[in-house]
Amino acid sequence: MNNYYTESKIYTVSKINKYIKNLFENDYNLQDIWILGEISNFKLHSSGHMYFVLKDKESQIRCVMFRGNNYSLRFAPGDGMKVKVRGDVSVYEKRGEYQLYVKEIVEAGKGELYLAFERLKLKLKEEGLFSEEIKKKLPLIPKNIAVITSSTGAAIRDIITISLRRFPNLSILVVPSLVQGVSAAQDIAKKIDFLNKHLKDLDFIIIGRGGGSLEELWPFNEEILARSIYNSKIPIVSAVGHETDFTISDFVADLRAPTPSAAAEMTIPDKNSLINNLTLLKSKITRAAKRNFELKTENINSLCRSLKYQGPENKINQYYQYIDEFSARLNSRIKHQIELYEERVKKDVQRLDSLSPWAVIERGYSVCRKIPGKEIIKRLEQIEVGAKIEVIISDGRILSKIEKKEAVSN
Amino acid sequence: MKNKKKLEDIPFEEYLRKLEKIVQRLEEGELTLDESVKTYEEGMNISKICLEKLNETKKKIEQLVIEGEEKYSTKPFSEKKGENTINEF
Numbered sequence: 001m002n003n004y005y006t007e008s009k010i011y012t013v014s015k016i017n018k019y020i021k022n023l024f025e026n027d028y029n030l031q032d033i034w035i036l037g038e039i040s041n042f043k044l045h046s047s048g049h050m051y052f053v054l055k056d057k058e059s060q061i062r063c064v065m066f067r068g069n070n071y072s073l074r075f076a077p078g079d080g081m082k083v084k085v086r087g088d089v090s091v092y093e094k095r096g097e098y099q100l101y102v103k104e105i106v107e108a109g110k111g112e113l114y115l116a117f118e119r120l121k122l123k124l125k126e127e128g129l130f131s132e133e134i135k136k137k138l139p140l141i142p143k144n145i146a147v148i149t150s151s152t153g154a155a156i157r158d159i160i161t162i163s164l165r166r167f168p169n170l171s172i173l174v175v176p177s178l179v180q181g182v183s184a185a186q187d188i189a190k191k192i193d194f195l196n197k198h199l200k201d202l203d204f205i206i207i208g209r210g211g212g213s214l215e216e217l218w219p220f221n222e223e224i225l226a227r228s229i230y231n232s233k234i235p236i237v238s239a240v241g242h243e244t245d246f247t248i249s250d251f252v253a254d255l256r257a258p259t260p261s262a263a264a265e266m267t268i269p270d271k272n273s274l275i276n277n278l279t280l281l282k283s284k285i286t287r288a289a290k291r292n293f294e295l296k297t298e299n300i301n302s303l304c305r306s307l308k309y310q311g312p313e314n315k316i317n318q319y320y321q322y323i324d325e326f327s328a329r330l331n332s333r334i335k336h337q338i339e340l341y342e343e344r345v346k347k348d349v350q351r352l353d354s355l356s357p358w359a360v361i362e363r364g365y366s367v368c369r370k371i372p373g374k375e376i377i378k379r380l381e382q383i384e385v386g387a388k389i390e391v392i393i394s395d396g397r398i399l400s401k402i403e404k405k406e407a408v409s410n
Numbered sequence: 411m412k413n414k415k416k417l418e419d420i421p422f423e424e425y426l427r428k429l430e431k432i433v434q435r436l437e438e439g440e441l442t443l444d445e446s447v448k449t450y451e452e453g454m455n456i457s458k459i460c461l462e463k464l465n466e467t468k469k470k471i472e473q474l475v476i477e478g479e480e481k482y483s484t485k486p487f488s489e490k491k492g493e494n495t496i497n498e499f
Contacts, residue, residue: 141422143467151473151487160471160487171470174487191476198482271464278464281429282457288436289450296443
């Protein structure tokens with residue numbers, strides 16, 4: 001028995017599983033491969049991971065698609081669905097089971113188209129057809145627009161209705177074209193070329209159609225149409241299907257609208273709000289200009305006021321007033337002075353009057369003076385008996401001779 | 411003539427930008443009286459042009475009929491269902 005194995009050749013279960021897993025993962029034939037089959041026993045776990053079995057008539061393989069990979073699925077997988085899945089075959093060590101770790105699922109019927117789409121998308125992207133810098137700007141106010149679509153579909157009705165509602169005086173040129181089937185892409189491309197050649201003054205062209213299956217939308221994924229959009233001098237708006245549908249046209253076009261209705265909403269301005277805006281701007285201009293004018297007027301007025309205040313007229317008036325005041329003061333001063341003088345003179349005269357000898361004489365006194373000499377006689381010794389004197393009285397004088405001198409004893 | 415053609419070539423949005431600039435300049439209030447009168451008149455003129463531009467197109471819904479590589483005509487578009495005109499080159 002001992003001959004059959006040695007200690008070193010005994011594996012643990014996990015070791016052997018790890019070893020097998022390694023074998024799988026190092027085999028490039030098992031990595032990133034596409035497998036065609038039918039989904040069965042599909043389970044979406046609450047964790048978000050998907051578990052199912054992929055089978056054909058003879059065989060089956062376990063599959064797991066983790067949440068991180070399945071959130072971008074464009075459809076809900078289910079039992080019985082024929083699909084193509086892409087992934088790596090590897091080992092789930094815990095159970096020792098190999099399974100497919102799925103990265104991508106494509107509905108089998110659409111698989112070819114999907115791959116073609118991805119290939120073309122990559123190719124055109126690398127050529128620079130999607131580059132943002134080459135995208136043309138649409139005018140704010142389109143005058144003439146063209147719509148290349150089916151003349152009987154809902155798309156053209158929606159576009160016309162919405163466009164006219166937003167801008168009632170718009171010129172729309174409907175260019176009927178195929179929008180599905182094998183020759184549709186070429187038809188649309190030719191019409192874009194035709195418009196570029198003969199109707200150069202178009203503001204832009206909307207190409208599109210309403211929603212449909214991937215096959216129905218396919219013309220908008222074809223290279224011939226992509227090239228024609230790229231070469232168009234007239235801006236192109238791509239409006240294909242529903243919000244979730246992305247086509248090559250969408251990437252090449254100057255503007256992508258999620259739906260035909262949205263194309264009209266996005267490209268045709270609302271005339272009423274434009275007019276409202278204009279009215280608003282106009283009233284702003286009027287108000288601002290009026291205010292400017294008022295400010296200027298107020299400036300002038302205040303300048304005039306200060307000019308008047310500082311000008312010569314004011315100065316002169318001030319001087320006039322000063323002079324007036326001054327002369328009035330002068331007048332009253334002089335008048336006062338004169339009154340004072342008058343008063344003094346009056347007093348003086350009165351005093352003088354009271355001192356005047358004449359006043360005494362008036363009262364009956366008299367003055368005796370020597371002749372000659374006119375010396376006033378105040379004492380007896382001044383005079384001799386027999387001398388002549390004059391006696392002055394109020395109304396004249398009396399010549400007298402001294403008869404006798406008699407002293408008064410007191 | 412030349413001038414008129416040029417006027418038509420200036421797109422609406424450019425006039426709108428001019429108008430907004432005029433509002434701004436007037437509201438800043440740093441213009442002389444002469445300038446503000448001129449600016450005001452210019453603003454009124456431009457807003458008139460803008461309005462004219464909004465009204466200059468006529469409503470027209472037509473359908474293109476391609477009659478060969480170089481020839482085409484137009485006819486009124488009718489939205490009637492079933493009138494399926496697919497033009498082949």
